[in-house]
Amino acid sequence: xxxxxxxxxxxxxxxxxxxxxxxxxxxxxxxxxxGEHADLSxxxxxxxxxxxxxxxxxxxxxxxxxxxxxxxxxxxxTVKASGPYLNFYFDDSYLANxxxxxxxxxxxxxxxxxxxxxxxxxxxxPNGPLHVGHIRNSIIGDTLARAFRKAGYRLEIQYYxxxxxxxxxIVVWGFDxxxxxxxxxxxxxxxxxxxxxxxxxEIEKDTGITRQVDKLMQLVEEGDPVTxxxxxxxxxxxxxGFAVTLQGLSVAHDRFVWESDFIRNGDTKRIIGRIKKLPQxxxxxxxxxxxxxxGFEKEYVIRRSDxxxxxxxxxxxxxxxxxxxxxxxIDVLGADHKLIGAQLQCxxxxxxxxxxxxxxxxxxxxxxxxMSTRAGKFVSADDLIAEVTRCAYDEVTVRRPExxxxxxxxxxxxxxxxxxxxxxxxVSPEKSTVFDWNEALNFERQSGPYIQYAHARACxxxxxxxxxxxxxxxxxxxxxxxxxxxxxxxxxxxxVIAELRPHLLATYARELAxxxxxxxxxxxxxxxxxxxxxxxxTLVQAVQNTLQExxxxxxxxxxxxx
RNA sequence: GGGCGAGUGGCUUAGCCCGGACAUAGCGUCAGCCUCCUAAGCUGAAUGCCGGGGGUUCAAAUCCCCCCUCGCCCGCCA
Numbered sequence: 001x002x003x004x005x006x007x008x009x010x011x012x013x014x015x016x017x018x019x020x021x022x023x024x025x026x027x028x029x030x031x032x033x034x035g036e037h038a039d040l041s042x043x044x045x046x047x048x049x050x051x052x053x054x055x056x057x058x059x060x061x062x063x064x065x066x067x068x069x070x071x072x073x074x075x076x077x078t079v080k081a082s083g084p085y086l087n088f089y090f091d092d093s094y095l096a097n098x099x100x101x102x103x104x105x106x107x108x109x110x111x112x113x114x115x116x117x118x119x120x121x122x123x124x125x126p127n128g129p130l131h132v133g134h135i136r137n138s139i140i141g142d143t144l145a146r147a148f149r150k151a152g153y154r155l156e157i158q159y160y161x162x163x164x165x166x167x168x169x170i171v172v173w174g175f176d177x178x179x180x181x182x183x184x185x186x187x188x189x190x191x192x193x194x195x196x197x198x199x200x201x202e203i204e205k206d207t208g209i210t211r212q213v214d215k216l217m218q219l220v221e222e223g224d225p226v227t228x229x230x231x232x233x234x235x236x237x238x239x240x241g242f243a244v245t246l247q248g249l250s251v252a253h254d255r256f257v258w259e260s261d262f263i264r265n266g267d268t269k270r271i272i273g274r275i276k277k278l279p280q281x282x283x284x285x286x287x288x289x290x291x292x293x294x295g296f297e298k299e300y301v302i303r304r305s306d307x308x309x310x311x312x313x314x315x316x317x318x319x320x321x322x323x324x325x326x327x328x329x330i331d332v333l334g335a336d337h338k339l340i341g342a343q344l345q346c347x348x349x350x351x352x353x354x355x356x357x358x359x360x361x362x363x364x365x366x367x368x369x370x371m372s373t374r375a376g377k378f379v380s381a382d383d384l385i386a387e388v389t390r391c392a393y394d395e396v397t398v399r400r401p402e403x404x405x406x407x408x409x410x411x412x413x414x415x416x417x418x419x420x421x422x423x424x425x426x427v428s429p430e431k432s433t434v435f436d437w438n439e440a441l442n443f444e445r446q447s448g449p450y451i452q453y454a455h456a457r458a459c460x461x462x463x464x465x466x467x468x469x470x471x472x473x474x475x476x477x478x479x480x481x482x483x484x485x486x487x488x489x490x491x492x493x494x495x496v497i498a499e500l501r502p503h504l505l506a507t508y509a510r511e512l513a514x515x516x517x518x519x520x521x522x523x524x525x526x527x528x529x530x531x532x533x534x535x536x537x538t539l540v541q542a543v544q545n546t547l548q549e550x551x552x553x554x555x556x557x558x559x560x561x562x
Numbered sequence: 563g564g565g566c567g568a569g570u571g572g573c574u575u576a577g578c579c580c581g582g583a584c585a586u587a588g589c590g591u592c593a594g595c596c597u598c599c600u601a602a603g604c605u606g607a608a609u610g611c612c613g614g615g616g617g618u619u620c621a622a623a624u625c626c627c628c629c630c631u632c633g634c635c636c637g638c639c640a
Contacts (some may be wrong), residue, residue: 014640030582043581065580162640165639166640288638300636304638305638306638311640335566336634337566338634338635340635347615362567362568400600426575427574428576431567432633436574445588445589445590446574446587452602507576507577516603
């Protein structure tokens with residue numbers, strides 16, 4: 001297992017960084033990834049030039065003559081000046097060490113940490129099936145969760161069930177008042193959506209229904225047994241439907257936390273009591289908070305004038321509970337929750353509670369406009385999975401006609417999952433997207449199946465090779481380029497965690513596959529002999545293992561044939 | 563009106579937080595590559611005032627200011 005703070009790369013980085021600081025006498029040290037130029041690069045010369053009025057290229061040259069030996073001694077690297085740029089090149093032991101680590105199971109795992117993290121994602125209202133917008137939340141959240149576990153954290157994944165919202169009250173009203181029998185073979189969440197859409201149409205025609213819905217909400221907050229039971233029943237049925245969808249996406253939760261529990265157990269009442277005592281509290285029929293110090297113009301309402309709590313109050317109770325049981329809280333939320341999320345963070349800080357880190361993602365819309373469960377305007381995740389799986393099956397059938405149907409179906413299922421998850425996770429969360437069937441059904445480059453294919457190719461080579469002696473001394477440019485990509489994996493895992501940006505891993509996996517494919521076409525493995533064959537097979541094994549670990553962290557099956 | 567996010571070749575997209583050496587890749591277009599380890603692949607070509615304008619800097623896609631366009635939010639809904 002790789003220790004993140006003692007890795008070979010980090011050691012060399014730190015040593016070089018130290019020498020740069022020493023030589024420049026500057027507080028600021030610039031040491032960056034060298035990319036195509038070198039293993040590490042520095043533009044320290046420009047800083048020195050500014051501070052000491054020494055021409056940058058001259059300083060860089062002087063550094064090389066004065067520090068070459070020291071660099072070799074402490075970091076096993078050579079340094080060259082390229083004009084004002086300093087380029088550092090690690091010696092052969094670097095990539096040899098990388099290959100040794102990368103061929104071990106679990107490569108990229110970071111040191112175990114005693115930190116307990118709770119990560120909440122998806123948490124969609126149970127009033128209709130998950131659609132392509134919801135699953136952006138699920139996939140970002142699940143990928144992040146997998147990365148946290150890979151990075152050695154203790155993690156619990158939660159789904160916060162909004163079981164007392166207006167939407168659910170509307171659903172319950174629909175079941176009480178409309179023709180609402182389930183159709184033959186209809187999935188439970190789809191059934192609920194149908195009733196929800198119908199109920200909303202009735203509300204549009206007759207606004208008097210709104211009062212009946214309000215009454216239901218009041219009853220549920222009071223804990224009226226019959227009403228509570230009705231709410232629970234429909235919410236549970238919807239969650240059963242979600243479970244099928246989420247399983248199809250390889251997305252798992254450890255715990256479902258019900259919003260109404262925070263009313264029942266008194267937590268909401270207690271947190272309202274604490275909020276009342278805050279200097280920012282304003283009680284005037286309603287209970288509200290003045291959050292101008294956090295930059296919010298409008299008051300944040302906690303309790304209605306009729307004495308009932310709003311969603312925000314329950315959410316505060318939920319987060320206080322999370323804070324009491326975990327060291328760190330992470331929430332994955334849509335961009336529409338930015339304001340409410342910031343208000344939540346601010347209020348928790350005022351209360352002296354842990355505030356969550358919130359990962360926001362922008363909206364997914366359809367070519368014809370934004371999605372709406374109420375209007376029945378959405379592409380459900382179930383339809384997406386079904387359609388992508390169908391296309392994947394056709395594709396497998398064309399490519400591998402010799403396989404039996406069961407095998408082709410199994411591959412199609414994994415390929416479809418890869419296509420969907422990758423298509424969503426590859427885009428940075430702050431980009432709003434328009435759902436595109438062509439993109440979703442594309443299994444070529446920059447897709448999940450492309451990376452799976454590179455992995456399957458590596459598996460195939462290893463299978464045909466049989467036993468071989470490990471050899472860690474690489475030589476050709478292609479081999480070295482691939483190994484350098486392999487080396488980045490633990491660093492990428494670390495960055496995904498630090499920046500809460502899972503798409504970095506998606507980009508990385510694609511780049512590793514690119515490098516490997518290029519190597520594959522230029523350097524024969526099985527047709528080479530002796531140590532050349534051994535070292536290339538060792539490299540293929542490192543790539544196979546790294547791709548497998550990357551894919552699994554992305555929640556994609558690392559299949560060995562396709 | 564205010565707040566947040568986005569704007570990168572025809573389309574999609576990385577890089578932006580933390581400024582540096584020819585701006586990442588895919589789709590599409592054009593030209594090639596399967597008697598050879600899986601062609602869901604590889605190679606090459608064309609296509610970019612990195613939304614516009616100022617500024618800071620030796621150096622700006624990246625930092626600062628202004629403007630434009632698009633999305634989201636601004637409820638005693640959740």
